[in-house]
Amino acid sequence: MDKALETMIKNMPEKTGKSLDEWKTILKSKAFSKHSEGVKFLKTEHGVTHGFANTIVTLSKDENNSPDDLVTTQYSGKESLIPIYDSLISVVKKLGDDVTITPKKASVSIIRKKQFVLIKPATKTRIDLGFKLKEKPIGDRLESSGPFGSMCTHRVKLSTTDEVDGELIGWITEAYEKAG
DSSP: OOHHHHHHHHHHHHHHSSOHHHHHHHHHTSOOSSHHHHHHHHHHHHOOOHHHHHHHHHHHHOTTOOHHHHHHHHTTTOGGGHHHHHHHHHHHHTTOTTOEEEEOSSOEEEESSSEEEEEEEOSSSOEEEEEOOTTOOOOSSSEEOGGGGGGOSEEEEEOSGGGSSHHHHHHHHHHHHHTO
16 A cells, blocks of 8 residues: 555554444445535535545545555556556655555555546557646646646656656646645
């Protein structure tokens, strides 16, 4: 399990008033057809922040799926993209101790106080990296959010580890700083 996720789970009782197991019990008593409904329930009914609510719902969905299992499933048949994913994770882990890496079924959310980057294996040959960079101009490489919709403001398409370069790291760092 990712160290940041372990820390988040450890801090959950202090920050939310309940342990992960207690939150899982609460969620089992409800039936949500969408991930977002569970997150909204925790935020509105229990005052849980978005990052914790998202993590609780994600980890409650399938007790048998660890975060590592979720990532492995995302890259099944797309193994050539794993070095790009690993390179991105290495970059975000260096940003600060307040970064949480939250794998979901189809993507991985990178969260500070709020999500600032989203990593998604889009095709067998490409990762789409979504950003929250409000007011940043769109360019040739830093595109509009595309399929990410309102979850992100921008997207960069990555096909090789060489594309995890200084310019991209700069955008990741800027998104991290804006999420603080």
